[in-house]
Amino acid sequence: MFKNTAKTWGGAARALHWILAVLIIGMIGYGWWMNHIPQRPDRYFYRSIHADIGYVVLLLLILRLAWRLINPTPALPVGTPFWxxxxxxxxxxxxxxxxxxxxxxxxxxxxxxxxxYASWFGLFNIPQFTSTDKAAAHAYEDNHILGAYILLALIVLHLLAALYRHFYRRDRVLHRMLTGESV
Ligand code: HEM
Ligand code: HEM
Known part of the structure; x- marks a missing residue:
């Protein structure tokens, strides 16, 4: 089953969820690593790879949201409290x-x-919507990094919520994101 139903996620939504989960967690880990390895001349190379995958994350995210809009969203199990x-x-x-x-x-x-970081794996150039400005670059960088760690905190909460449902509530919500089985 490719499309979502009122009771579960279809193959496309599940694939997008897990591919993005791996990419996003990987981007946070890799981003930290590339910025904390000792300063060396090939730093630009590592940051370019990070940026290239970042563009893919953005594209997949937009596809995922578009797919979500034209599909039903499965409801949480009956009896799930309002809060x-x-x-x-x-x-x-x-x-x-x-x-x-x-x-x-x-x-x-x-x-x-x-x-x-415009060249996408050396194949073509991605247009840039900002122009050279040292002060602005620093501000974007600081907020990019701050945002990445806020995202990490949200992912931890999201993971805890999934484990809470699975082990405490014992419902099939984690299961349906993994297998597509209806709940
Ligand atoms: C959701 C996607 C992304 C995540 C989760 C992410 C995460 C991160 C993290 C965790 C760091 C390093 C933080 C640290 O120093 O501790 C970083 C740095 C960086 N990111 Fe991303 N990033 C993403 C997308 C992008 C994109 C799309 C670009 C560019 C097109 C990009 C360009 C950079 C650059 C250039 C740095 C190094 C900044 C510096 O000079 O210090 N990132 N990112
Ligand atoms: C760490 C492992 C992860 C687990 C165990 C997990 C588990 C789940 C589960 C079980 C659902 C389905 C909830 C339902 O059926 O109502 C879900 C939905 C969702 N997950 Fe994750 N997830 C993980 C990582 C991530 C990451 C890294 C992100 C993105 C930053 C993410 C973003 C989402 C979003 C946005 C939804 C809502 C889907 C929608 O309504 O469109 N997840 N996740």
Missing amino acids: ERWMARMLQGSLYLVTFVVAMLGWAHSGATARP
Whole structure:
């Protein structure tokens, strides 16, 4: 089953969720690593790879949101308290929003630096929507990094919520994101 139903996620939504989960967690880990390895001349190379994958994250995120708009969203199991529904909605909405903002700040930083991260794996150039400005580049960079760690905190909360449902509530919400089985 490719499309969502009122009771579960279809293959496309599940694939997009897990591919993005791996990419985003990987981007945070890799971003930290590339910035904390000792200063060396090939730093630009590592940052370019990070930026190239970042553009892919942004594209997949937009595809995912578009797919979400034209599909039903599976409801949480009957009997889920109002506050849990509300928390889930707020947290998931924040994950979409903060991921988008972090990626856009990375892109803005790229265009504002003296040497933009425009070339996509050396194949073609991605247009930059900001122009060279040292002070702005620093501000975008600081906020990009701050946003990435806010995103990490939200992901930890999201993971805890999934484990809470699975082990405490013992419902099939984690299961349906993994297998697509209806709940
Ligand atoms: C959701 C996607 C992204 C995530 C989660 C992410 C995460 C991060 C993290 C965690 C760092 C390093 C933080 C630290 O120093 O501790 C970083 C740095 C960086 N990111 Fe991203 N990033 C994303 C997308 C992008 C995009 C789209 C671009 C550019 C087009 C980009 C460009 C950069 C650059 C150039 C740096 C190094 C900044 C510096 O000079 O210190 N990132 N990112
Ligand atoms: C760390 C491992 C992760 C687990 C165990 C997990 C688990 C889940 C589960 C079970 C759902 C389905 C909730 C439902 O059926 O109502 C879900 C939805 C969602 N997850 Fe994750 N997730 C993980 C990582 C991530 C990451 C890294 C992100 C993005 C930053 C993310 C973003 C989302 C969003 C936005 C939704 C809502 C889907 C929608 O309503 O469109 N997840 N996740």
